Structure formats: structure tokens, C-alpha cells
Amino acid sequence: MAVLIAFYSLTGTTRTVVTELARHLQADIEEIRCERYGVSFMGWWRAAADSWRGRLPGIAPAAHTARNYDLVVLAGPIWAWHPCPPLRAYVRRERADLPETALLLTHGGSAGQQSLDALQAMLAKPPKARLTVTAAEMKSGTYVETVAHFAQTVRPKSALAPAPFAVDQCAG
Numbered sequence: 588m589a590v591l592i593a594f595y596s597l598t599g600t601t602r603t604v605v606t607e608l609a610r611h612l613q614a615d616i617e618e619i620r621c622e623r624y625g626v627s628f629m630g631w632w633r634a635a636a637d638s639w640r641g642r643l644p645g646i647a648p649a650a651h652t653a654r655n656y657d658l659v660v661l662a663g664p665i666w667a668w669h670p671c672p673p674l675r676a677y678v679r680r681e682r683a684d685l686p687e688t689a690l691l692l693t694h695g696g697s698a699g700q701q702s703l704d705a706l707q708a709m710l711a712k713p714p715k716a717r718l719t720v721t722a723a724e725m726k727s728g729t730y731v732e733t734v735a736h737f738a739q740t741v742r743p744k745s746a747l748a749p750a751p752f753a754v755d756q757c758a759g
């Protein structure tokens with residue numbers, strides 16, 4: 588089984604969640620790179636305005652080929668009640684090559700489900716699982732347990748148990 592987590596993070600929250608998830612899934616990580624936004628008043632204003640208007644920015648070429656994986660987890664923050672534009676730009680570009688997917692959005696506490704719905708609507712087929720992680724869950728640390736459960740849900744079946752012959756070989 589091969590899992591890729593493609594994520595965008597501006598201020599580090601999604602990166603923290605993704606790092607935890609990747610540990611559980613032994614996943615490769617594709618960081619979506621976009622130069623249009625930054626941690627400044629202008630950067631945030633642009634982020635919110637683009638997200639609200641549905642303006643998708645340019646993103647750097649991918650380092651990993653999505654179609655080589657069994658599962659791609661798509662992750663990023665919510666901006667202005669929508670999935671952040673760099674993540675949407677990635678989904679739009681890779682859509683035809685995406686295998687099974689799972690969705691993960693981080694946010695401050697509003698528009699979680701509607702943003703998951705909007706991201707799901709961009710996909711050719713429904714995702715295997717969806718998760719939002721709030722700022723409150725990050726602060727309390729409960730996101731760690733939530734992410735562990737999410738990993739169990741999305742982990743490809745082939746990774747759940749070793750093949751029987753392998754057990755026999757070990758025993759012999």
C-alpha cells in the first residue's frame with residue numbers, strides 16, 4: 588500500500604496534523620507550495636479574498652505522482668468559509684490522476700462541513716473519509732487521538748495485517 592498526503596499550510600497547524608497522520612500511515616508527503624500568500628496583513632487579506640471569490644493561484648509542480656499511490660489524503664486550512672485556494676488548485680490540477688482520497692481540513696471553528704462538501708464536489712468520486720480538526724482540538728491536544736482514529740479508517744486494507752504466509756515463515 589502507498590499513501591500520499593498532499594497538504595498546504597500557511598501558519599503550521601495543518602503541517603502539525605499531517606506530520607502526525609503520516610507517522611501512522613507511513614505516508615509520503617507532498618507539500619503544496621504557493622508564493623501568493625504570506626503571514627502579513629496583505630497576505631492574509633489576499634488569502635481571504637481569493638478564497639471567498641474562488642480565485643485559484645499558481646502552485647509549484649508536484650514532487651510526487653498522485654496516480655502512483657493507493658490513497659491520497661488532501662489536507663489544508665479553511666479560509667473565509669472555503670477550503671484554501673492552494674489546496675483547491677492542487678485538486679483541480681491533479682483531479683484526473685487522483686486514486687482513492689480522504690479529506691482533512693483544519694480551521695478555527697466555523698464552516699468545517701460546508702468546506703468539506705465544497706472540496707468533495709471537486710472530486711471525481713466521493714472520498715473514503717473526511718475529517719476536520721479545530722483550533723480547540725489543537726490546543727487541548729485531543730487532535731492526536733482523532734488523527735489516530737482517522738488513520739485507522741483510511742488505512743488501506745492490505746496494511747491492516749501481515750499476510751498469513753509471512754506469519755508462518757516467522758514461526759518456522
Ligand SMILES: Cc1cc2nc3c(=O)[nH]c(=O)nc-3n(C[C@H](O)[C@H](O)[C@H](O)COP(=O)(O)O)c2cc1C
Nearest residue numbers: 596597598599600601664667668693694695696697
Ligand atoms: C485568511 C484566513 C481566513 C480564515 N478563515 C477561517 C474561516 O472561515 N473559518 C475558520 O474556522 N477558520 C478560519 N481561519 C483559521 C484557519 O482555518 C486555521 O487557523 C487553520 O488551522 C490554519 O491552518 P494552517 O496553520 O495550516 O495554515 C482562517 C485563517 C486565515 C489565515
